[in-house]
Amino acid sequence: MTEFIDEARIEIKAGDGGSGKISFRREKFVPRGGPDGGDGGNGGSISFLADHNLNTLLDYKLERHYTATSGEPGSKSQKTGKSGVDLVLRVPVGTIIRDVNTGDIITDLHEYGQSTVVVKGGSGGWGNSHFKSSVNQSPRRANKGTEGESRSIRLELKLMADIGVIGFPNVGKSTLVSRVSNAKPKIGEYPFTTLTPNLGAVKWDLHKSFYIADIPGLIEGAAIGRGLGHQFLKHIERTRLLIHLIDPLAFEAGRNPLADYKIINNELERFSRNLSSKPQIVVINKADALNDLHFLETTKTEFNKHVGVELRLISAVSGQGLDGLVKHAGTLLEQTVSKEM
DSSP states (O other), rough: OOOOOOEEEEEEEOOOOOOOOOOOOBBTBBBTTBOOOOOOOOOOOOOEEEEOOOOOOOOHHOOEEEEEEOOOBTTTTTBBBOOOOEEEEEEEETTEEETTTTEEEEEEEEEOOOOEEEEOOOOOOOOOOEEEETTHHHHHHHOOOOOOOOEEEEEEEOOOOOOEEETTTSSSSHHHHHHHSSSSOOOSTTTTOSOOOOOOOOOOOEEEEEEEEEEEOOOTTGTTSSSSSSHGGGGGGGEEEEEEOTTTGGGGGGGHHHHHHHHHHHHHHHOOOOHSOOOOOEEOOOOOGOHHHHHHHHHHHHHHHHHHHEEEETTTTOOOTTHHHHHHHHHHHHHHHHOOO
């Protein structure tokens, strides 16, 4: 499986413009041939293109320097030099390009096919034919081409998911995504089994679908760097809706389902108020492992009383409640999008 890399710093340099030519027409039987130096070719520019076939910035970790070709010098007979070839660098949809020196965002490639020129090639210099005048019939002057732009840039990838699945490690986030979407994450029976976000498409109604991603590694202190969550919290900044998975067996690990819910939401708020304000569907997973119905009812009552949340019950393993959850998520997503318009 391709390694998931969501940040990279690279150096890019556009091509320089070619120099103009100093040349004079020299032909038999043409005694007064004038200047005929051609212009230099323009340097190639570098642009970035959002490509939905990519999902990692790994290539830009392996190769950090990119240079477009320069324009060729002009030649005699007023021939313009060949321009440099533009360089198009493909990145995943959702890539933000930031100037390293200023920290400013140059562009946010959040749509498939979106393209932006980030450094422009230099202009070709004028040949001496441009400088002929009534007082200077034989100019011995030509311009050098201008230098192409160069920049140190940082690429930052934020997954383009409509819905993010959050919760403590090992609550079943990857299993849920694998059951309702076309994503095929590696799943194990131990905490932090998921080291990268998984993105998949979900069909929830006729001609209707959404993208869902699980966000790994969230624990208390994730917003300030504990565990792995700080690396992935940014990937839910673009989501419109969150599915918050709760482990009903948290007591076995010395935790409490309601406390888990509050801890995760506190981390969202510490990282970004925008995250904590997103609509959430709160779901108890692992229904197939529940034998104590009294415990379940008590948990539902506590959530309703203390945080005003209605819980849904599913089993990502057995499939219990998944159809209803997907339908509800799709409907709520539509309502959320409608409010934003």
